[in-house]
Amino acid sequence: MSHLKDKTVMVTGASSGFGLACAKAFAQKGCKVIAAARRKERLQDLKEELKQELGEDRVFVLPLDVTSEEQVDSMFNAIPEEFSDIDILVNNAGLALGLEPAHQADLTDWNRMVDTNIKGLYLMTRKVLPGMVERKSGHVINIGSIAGTYAYPGGNAYGATKAFVKQFSRNLRADLLGTQVRVTNIEPGLAETEFSLVRFHGNQEKADNIYKGTNPLTADDIAESVLWAAEQPQHVNINSIELMPTSQTWAALAIDKVLG
Ligand SMILES: NC(=O)C1=CN([C@@H]2O[C@H](COP(=O)(O)OP(=O)(O)OC[C@H]3O[C@@H](n4cnc5c(N)ncnc54)[C@H](OP(=O)(O)O)[C@@H]3O)[C@@H](O)[C@H]2O)C=CC1
Numbered sequence: 001m002s003h004l005k006d007k008t009v010m011v012t013g014a015s016s017g018f019g020l021a022c023a024k025a026f027a028q029k030g031c032k033v034i035a036a037a038r039r040k041e042r043l044q045d046l047k048e049e050l051k052q053e054l055g056e057d058r059v060f061v062l063p064l065d066v067t068s069e070e071q072v073d074s075m076f077n078a079i080p081e082e083f084s085d086i087d088i089l090v091n092n093a094g095l096a097l098g099l100e101p102a103h104q105a106d107l108t109d110w111n112r113m114v115d116t117n118i119k120g121l122y123l124m125t126r127k128v129l130p131g132m133v134e135r136k137s138g139h140v141i142n143i144g145s146i147a148g149t150y151a152y153p154g155g156n157a158y159g160a161t162k163a164f165v166k167q168f169s170r171n172l173r174a175d176l177l178g179t180q181v182r183v184t185n186i187e188p189g190l191a192e193t194e195f196s197l198v199r200f201h202g203n204q205e206k207a208d209n210i211y212k213g214t215n216p217l218t219a220d221d222i223a224e225s226v227l228w229a230a231e232q233p234q235h236v237n238i239n240s241i242e243l244m245p246t247s248q249t250w251a252a253l254a255i256d257k258v259l260g
């Protein structure tokens with residue numbers, strides 16, 4: 001039996017993609033899951049689906065906008081006591097918006113990425129961490145990206161937010177020395193979810209084109225990595241996992257040949 005049984009796991013962005021797959025995977029392992037996101041109806045569907053599948057209700061639905069300091073600050077008022085000792089926090093809520101070069105990018109997009117991927121992630125962490133430290137037990141699993149390590153055209157602010165996730169994860173490890181609280185940064189490459197639909201502001205054709213013929217990663221692939229990191233024995237801290245589809249690799253460095 002998995003040692004995850006009866007652990008409480010909070011997953012942000014549980015209404016779609018990686019977060020949805022993680023919420024399902026943890027519930028199937030016998031965890032209690034706090035499923036958080038803005039789209040409450042989707043979370044309610046997830047709760048019902050898992051109830052049917054597992055024969056018991058293991059999901060608490062938490063409507064939450066991670067960019068709202070007020071909502072994050074008051075979230076424990078809404079969480080029932082049996083879910084309040086969070087053992088694992090999966091900081092997954094996030095998004096990319098736009099793929100234009102920096103000089104043409106929309107500042108509103110940049111602000112939203114910073115608010116969600118950086119501020120949302122640190123607000124959640126700051127809120128949940130004290131309980132973990134007090135209990136001398138816990139695991140923060142952040143969803144970073146290969147975009148936080150490798151530059152690509154149009155990656156500008158999005159990649160920079162994920163570089164924050166990488167370094168914040170490392171610095172958390174430094175701060176948490178001696179507390180038994182673990183930190184992992186999962187860094188996926190191309191994965192087919194609603195990510196590109198969001199990035200292209202609802203343009204389905206553009207989104208589909210990103211994945212066409214690529215055999216991309218799936219949300220379940222990411223959930224499996226998250227679960228694997230969480231299932232390691234207490235003395236093992238997986239610092240990071242970088243994964244890409246086999247069809248993706250690094251581009252060559254670009255050179256602009258300006259001379260004759
Ligand atoms: N797909 C990919 O190729 C990759 C994605 N990632 C990262 O993985 C994470 C998940 O993305 P993915 O599953 O692909 O994309 P999806 O668009 O499928 O899912 C994103 C999730 O984030 C939630 N979310 C967005 N903004 C907020 C907010 N303000 N408050 C609460 N929840 C929010 C959405 O829920 P709702 O709208 O209901 O609030 C949704 O559940 C992101 O951090 C993304 O950057 C990393 C590497 C690769």
Ligand SMILES: O=CCS(=O)(=O)O
Nearest residue numbers: 145146147188189190
């Ligand atoms: O984070 C997502 C992966 S990519 O689209 O930036 O390569």
